[in-house]
Amino acid sequence: MLQNLGYSPHEIKIYVALLKMGETNIADLSHQTQIPRSSVKELLEGMHARGLTNYYIKQGRHYWTAEYPERVAATLEERLAAFRAILPSLKEMQSDIKDKPHVRVYSGAPEMQLIMDDIIETKHHILALVSWDDWLESLGQEYLDSFIERRHSHFLKIRFITPRTDSAVRLKQKDEEELRRTRFLPSDIELRRTSNFIYGSKVAIISMNKKEPTGIVIEDPDVVHAMTIYFESLWLHSSEQ
Numbered sequence: 001m002l003q004n005l006g007y008s009p010h011e012i013k014i015y016v017a018l019l020k021m022g023e024t025n026i027a028d029l030s031h032q033t034q035i036p037r038s039s040v041k042e043l044l045e046g047m048h049a050r051g052l053t054n055y056y057i058k059q060g061r062h063y064w065t066a067e068y069p070e071r072v073a074a075t076l077e078e079r080l081a082a083f084r085a086i087l088p089s090l091k092e093m094q095s096d097i098k099d100k101p102h103v104r105v106y107s108g109a110p111e112m113q114l115i116m117d118d119i120i121e122t123k124h125h126i127l128a129l130v131s132w133d134d135w136l137e138s139l140g141q142e143y144l145d146s147f148i149e150r151r152h153s154h155f156l157k158i159r160f161i162t163p164r165t166d167s168a169v170r171l172k173q174k175d176e177e178e179l180r181r182t183r184f185l186p187s188d189i190e191l192r193r194t195s196n197f198i199y200g201s202k203v204a205i206i207s208m209n210k211k212e213p214t215g216i217v218i219e220d221p222d223v224v225h226a227m228t229i230y231f232e233s234l235w236l237h238s239s240e241q
Contacts, residue, residue, distance in 0.1 A: 007052075010035055010043055015052055018066035025063055051075040101220035107212055109138055115197075115204050115215045120150050124200035126158040127231045132168045134193045134208040148178050155179065161231070161238050163191050183238035196227060203227045 007015070010033075017032050018024065026044070030037040044064055047053045052072060055064045106115055119126060135144060151158065157179045162168045164184035172182040185191060197204040203223050206215040 008043075010039065011047055011052070014040065014043055014047065015066055018053065018064060019069075023063050023065045025061055029064065101218060101223065103219075104217045106215040106217070109213050112139065112206060112208075112213050112215055113143065115206065115217060116147050118202070118217065119197055119199050119204070120147075120154060120156070122200040122202060123154060123156065125156055126151075127198040127228065128158055128195065129161045129191070129231060129234065130195040130197075131191045131193055131208065132162040132171060133165050135195065136167060138208045138210075138213055152179055157181075159183075159231075159235065161185060161234055163189075183235060183240060185234070185238055189234075196231070198224060198227050198231060200224075 013033050013035065014029065017029060021029070021032065024032070026037055026040050029035075029044075030040045033040065035043070044053055044055075048055065052067055053064055054067055055062050057063070106112065158181075160171075160180055160182045162171075162182065162184065164187070168182070168184065171180075172184075174180075175182050193208040193210075195204075195206045195208065197206070201221050201224055202217055202219045204215055204217045207213065
């Protein structure tokens with residue numbers, strides 16, 4: 001779809017209308033698309049600059065047409081080739097900041113799934129301090145089963161610390177087949193709606209707040225080192241039963 005190429009819904013609407021109409025003026029195009037004339041004019045000019053539309057002048061009036069789809073495709077390919085040509089230079093610029101910490105913030109349950117996707121894609125074994133019941137409530141059994149299956153298919157092991165609950169005990173029963181080692185927090189340590197994941201050079205700190213789940217992913221070896229010390233201390237004080 002054109003929207004996947006970065007075009008706005010109004011731009012797509014205008015381009016499709018022009019393809020069907022062949023050629024038209026701004027007034028008729030505005031009527032056809034139900035977009036205000038002032039907006040149509042502004043959009044057409046921007047689309048023209050990006051090679052989506054063309055125009056000619058007849059008796060002092062502008063008549064607009066859609067650029068041929070083949071030509072639009074050729075223009076996109078030319079721009080992609082141009083970008084690839086300067087990619088080495090851009091990567092050199094990036095190397096100047098590669099040692100600085102990177103922080104990304106995510107919000108909402110769907111974006112928590114983006115963090116889980118990143119954990120898989122990083123392809124490192126995982127350390128996790130998780131409030132399992134809160135994860136079940138927020139993301140659902142079906143999604144979490146899918147995550148476990150994807151992790152297993154990439155042979156990613158996980159050491160997992162969670163409060164001892166009935167659902168966590170059931171999870172532990174499948175440890176061996178799901179490449180996991182589960183331990184339970186001491187009963188005097190209460191973990192609520194907060195989870196940490198350590199994987200590769202990254203740490204994810206996630207709040208499963210019922211109104212707005214929020215996650216922060218920090219890419220920094222020093223933070224990973226500090227959080228790993230914290231995790232290993234809890235691991236030693238947690239139990240198998």
